[in-house]
Amino acid sequence: DHKKMGITARGAWESVKRHFRERGLDTQNERFSVIGIGDMAGDVFGNGMLLSESIALVAAFNHQHIFVDPAPDVGRSFTERQRLFGLSRSSWSDYDTSLISEGGGVFSRSAKWIEISPQMQSAFAIEADRLTPNELISALLKAPVDMIWNGGIGTYIKATVESHEMVGDKANDGLRVDGQEVQCRVLGEGGNLGATQRGRIEFALGGGAANTDFIDNAGGVDCSDHEVNIKILLNELVQQGDMTLKQRNQLLREMTDDVARLVLNNNYRQAQALNIADALAGESVDEHLRLMRSLESAGRLDRTLEFLPSDKELLHRKEQGQGLTRPELSVLISYAKIELKQALADSWLTEDPWFSQELITAFPRQLQEQFPDALRSHRLRREITATQIANDLVNRMGITFVHSVRTATGADFAQIAAAYLIVREVFGIAEHWDAIEALDGQVPVATQIGMMRDLIRLVRRGSYWVLRYRRYDLDLSACIEAYRGSLADAVSSVEQLGLIVPQDRWQEKFGRYCEQAVPELLAAYCASAESQYWLLDIIETARHREVGLVEVASVYFTLGEKLNLVWLDRQIRAFPATNHWQSLAISSYRNELDHQLRVLTQGVIDMGKDDPDVPAVSDWLARWFQRQAPLLARWHQTLAEVQRSKVTDCAVFSVALSVLLELA
Numbered sequence: 001d002h003k004k005m006g007i008t009a010r011g012a013w014e015s016v017k018r019h020f021r022e023r024g025l026d027t028q029n030e031r032f033s034v035i036g037i038g039d040m041a042g043d044v045f046g047n048g049m050l051l052s053e054s055i056a057l058v059a060a061f062n063h064q065h066i067f068v069d070p071a072p073d074v075g076r077s078f079t080e081r082q083r084l085f086g087l088s089r090s091s092w093s094d095y096d097t098s099l100i101s102e103g104g105g106v107f108s109r110s111a112k113w114i115e116i117s118p119q120m121q122s123a124f125a126i127e128a129d130r131l132t133p134n135e136l137i138s139a140l141l142k143a144p145v146d147m148i149w150n151g152g153i154g155t156y157i158k159a160t161v162e163s164h165e166m167v168g169d170k171a172n173d174g175l176r177v178d179g180q181e182v183q184c185r186v187l188g189e190g191g192n193l194g195a196t197q198r199g200r201i202e203f204a205l206g207g208g209a210a211n212t213d214f215i216d217n218a219g220g221v222d223c224s225d226h227e228v229n230i231k232i233l234l235n236e237l238v239q240q241g242d243m244t245l246k247q248r249n250q251l252l253r254e255m256t257d258d259v260a261r262l263v264l265n266n267n268y269r270q271a272q273a274l275n276i277a278d279a280l281a282g283e284s285v286d287e288h289l290r291l292m293r294s295l296e297s298a299g300r301l302d303r304t305l306e307f308l309p310s311d312k313e314l315l316h317r318k319e320q321g322q323g324l325t326r327p328e329l330s331v332l333i334s335y336a337k338i339e340l341k342q343a344l345a346d347s348w349l350t351e352d353p354w355f356s357q358e359l360i361t362a363f364p365r366q367l368q369e370q371f372p373d374a375l376r377s378h379r380l381r382r383e384i385t386a387t388q389i390a391n392d393l394v395n396r397m398g399i400t401f402v403h404s405v406r407t408a409t410g411a412d413f414a415q416i417a418a419a420y421l422i423v424r425e426v427f428g429i430a431e432h433w434d435a436i437e438a439l440d441g442q443v444p445v446a447t448q449i450g451m452m453r454d455l456i457r458l459v460r461r462g463s464y465w466v467l468r469y470r471r472y473d474l475d476l477s478a479c480i481e482a483y484r485g486s487l488a489d490a491v492s493s494v495e496q497l498g499l500i501v502p503q504d505r506w507q508e509k510f511g512r513y514c515e516q517a518v519p520e521l522l523a524a525y526c527a528s529a530e531s532q533y534w535l536l537d538i539i540e541t542a543r544h545r546e547v548g549l550v551e552v553a554s555v556y557f558t559l560g561e562k563l564n565l566v567w568l569d570r571q572i573r574a575f576p577a578t579n580h581w582q583s584l585a586i587s588s589y590r591n592e593l594d595h596q597l598r599v600l601t602q603g604v605i606d607m608g609k610d611d612p613d614v615p616a617v618s619d620w621l622a623r624w625f626q627r628q629a630p631l632l633a634r635w636h637q638t639l640a641e642v643q644r645s646k647v648t649d650c651a652v653f654s655v656a657l658s659v660l661l662e663l664a
Contacts, residue, residue, distance in 0.1 A: 002220055005260055006047030009151070011219020011267040012190040013051045016147065018271040019186040019209040022445050025146075027052050031074055033145040035184070036060035037194060038152035039092055040084035044190035044217070045151025050085060053078050058123055059140050062152060064109055065092035066136055070123040071101040109133040125183075134175040141177045147186040150194030150213075157182055159198030167196055179203035189213040197307045197327060204325035211274055212330040218270070222263045229362065230255070233378055237371065251366070258364035266391065272437075273333060273395040274326055276456075279449050280398075281323030285314055287400040288324055288332065290580060294403055295335055306331050329399065336399045337390050343413035344386035351382070354476035355421055358392070359385040393420050396433065397456060405460075408587050409467050416463065418474040423462035425476065426483040427532065429455055435522050447516045454529040461533040464591055469540075486539045486549055491532065494524045500538075500553045501531045502561075537598040545605050551617045556601045558621055563660075564639055565597055571642075572653050582650055589653045596657065599664040631663045 002008060013027075020027045031054050038045025039062040049055060056074050060067045069077060076099050084090040092106050100106075103119025113130045120126060124143040131139065141148065141156055150156070155169040156176055164173040179195070179202030187195065187203060187210040195203070200210045234251065237243040243251075277284070289311060295301035303310070308328055309317070317323060324332065349355050360368045360375055362384050367375060378384065393402070397420065405416050424430060436451045470479070490500045506528035513523035525532075534556065542552040560566050572590055577583040607627070608620030625632065638659045642652055 002223060003043040003047070005223070005256060006043070006051075007223045007260055007263055008217050008220035009044045009047035009051060009190050010260070010264055011222070012044070012188055012216040013048060014264060014267040015211050015216045015271045016149075016186060016188040018268075018275055019188075020146075021440065022209070022275060023185060026441055027054060030054055031056050032147060033058050034147045034149050035140050035143060035145050037148070037150045037154070037156065038062055038191065039065075039090070040081055041087070041090045042151050045149070046081075046085045048149055048151050048188070048190050049081050050078070057081070058145060059143075060092065061109070061137050061140070062092065066107045066109060066114070066133060066140075067092040067095060068104040068107070068120060069100045070103050070117075070119040073099070073101070107133065107136075137175040138177055141175070142181045142183055144183040146184065147188055148182070148184045149188045150191045152191055152194070155193050155196060157187075157195035157199040157203065159196060159202045162196060162198055169193075179208075180206055182206075182208060185209060189216040192217065197331075200327040201307065201325050204327055205322075210327055211271065212327050214334070215270060215274070215330045219263050219267050222266055223259060226259050226262060226362070227252075229378070229380060229384060230259070230364075230367065232380065233363075233367065233371065233374055236379075237374060255364045255366055258366065262362070262364070268437075269391070269395040270333070273398070274329055275445070276449055276452060277324075277329045277333065277399055278326045279446075280453075281325075281329065282318070282321050283323075284400065285318040285323045286580070286583070287404060289314060290407070291332065291336070291400050291403045295339065300339060301335055308332070333394060333399050336402070337394050340390040340394065340402055340413060340417070341383075341386045344389055344417055345382050347386075347412075347414035349389070349414040349417055350385040352418075352476075355389070355418060356381070356385050358388045358421075361388050361392075389417050389421070393417060396424075396429075396452075397459060401460065405463060405467070408584055409464065411467050411471060415467060415471060415474060418476070419463040419466040419471075420459065422466050422470075422474065422476055422479045423459050426479055427458060427462065427487055428484070429459055432522065432525055435519070436526075439518065443516045443518055447513065447518065451513070451518070451522075451526040454526040458529040458533050461530075461590075462536065464587075465533070465536050465594075468591065468595075482543065483536065483539055486542075487532070487535055490535055490549070491521075491525055491528070494520060497524055497528055499550055500535070501528050502557050505531045505557075505566075534594065534597075537594065537601070541598065541602055541605065545602065545609070547605055547609075552601065552605065554617055555604050555621060556597065559600050559604065560597060562621075562625070563600075563635065563663075565593060565660075568639070568642075568653075568656065569593055571647060572650075575647065575650050575653075577650070585650050585654075589650070589657060592657055593660075596660050596664045603664065628663060635659055635663050 017027050020032065025032060033056045036045060036049060036057060038060065040046040040049065049057060054074060055078065056072050057077060058069055058072060080096055080099050084094055087094060095106055097106060101119070103117030107114045111133055114133060114136050115130050116126055116128055124139055126139050154172045155167050156172060157179055158167050158176055160178045160180055164176060167176065179199040182203050185208065187200070187208060189195070189212065192213045194213065197212065200212060204210055230252070234243065234248045238245055238248050292301060292303060292308060296303060308331060344350060359378070359381050363375060402413065402416050405411060433452065433455060436448050439448060489496070491497050506524070510524050510527035513527055514520060538549065538552050538556050542549045569590060572586055572593065575586055577586050604620055604624045607624055608617070638656055642656055
């Protein structure tokens, strides 16, 4: 029973909470003003307006009435909305008008005129003394409130360039407004088609917060998908005689809350992914352009049909410091997920005994525990597994991650997804990501996004590493055995981390996170995330050279400092790539620099182990520097020339790396 669960409204509320959290307001504890489209008898509107006791519902309208409460008593109005929700077929005319603040009321939309009280004029920035019902609704849609909550039927917001005929909702032509006229801070779309896509984009370009209707109200569809997948599983058990129909129905009822949690987590994660994408939109224009061109060339995307900007328009936005708006990002994230799901469903990944375990994450724990064999043989196991992997990967790593890695490495979709899952597991990314999410409302959203970006960089570089060294040996269990224990030990405490990764590489960021009230160990993990990537090379070297992890790390990081490789890496990373090929070159240079540092480290260790008279690691380094003096002199001379020059051509990095290669 979706209305009883309130799942569509609850899913959309995850977007609402995210929008307001970004703006420093806690919807569950701080008063905020709302204008609503719908009435309390409606599933989405009614459930939505009961999801916070802090809602100040100042106005609402449906096809019959306009409800206005300019200065509501939040507690009493919440209780009255609860009463209306419980009534059969209630309308705004059932509202207890004695609870409405001065100057408000419930007005019929069939009235010729509505007198506008001073309180209404003040609350909604209206100058007129009286308005027709349609004029009043238009004024409400343009009022300076915190949120418009759409839970009704009809299209009320369009773009300036759109005519009413283009919208195709003649009944509301007389009251519809343009996106640039909407002054609310947040648009929550529990209902469908409340705004045109162009209208949303116009609203977002003006600073308003909106996703799209298919993002906000995805909870209902997602819940139905879960229900279908579960019923396929249980129906087969009934047919096999392992369960009665009565037991099946009882089990479905028992799992309602668990399914709701799965659905809401999906809504939360998708809204979060759009939050991160929006924060990085200005610097991601080139990547988004390349993805759209790739989808177009494959016949998967029609930019005009989806109202996505042309190359020229998007490059113009880039000059203004803007990128895709969140409504546009909502479209692109959907296409990225669809493309990945379809590619994975028919790949080896969904049949792999380890990677295919992602299947169970789509089902309640009760089913996981009671029917593990039936789950593994589910008729739609490949499709469900692909969906779970694609959603998790894109939600965490972003819209363009897969496309960028494919372009840079030539790896296919399944290899990239496998590399991602390996890195996620060996570094314990999911646990640390959950810990960051647990800080909602406790630390600024910008701080959380910064920490998530730390993890994203770690996974991105880790995925490149896996695809370079293990592309044809993507064995999850083997990688867990080889790396996870050592990586977990390395970050088990702030002190242990400091023994392996030089503190000067992460101490400054660590201090900033601690000042923001981030727990100490989590702050250290995120602050050192970029340096942790290098632990993969260090662990590999320690395993194959049979030398302690701390000793190898000492050689590795000392070489990085003494040879100024840390400085060189920063210069490569900071180079302002102006085209696609330069971006690929930068990525290649960084990967090659890491590879050469790994080879250099192995050379120092091999030389030290071959000399029994030099037992200390520090002596290994001294002996190596002494023996390599001529090549070191050439390296430092080259680096000095790079440092003296203003780097305007990334070819200089290619030259530097060729000299370093001689040393390696």
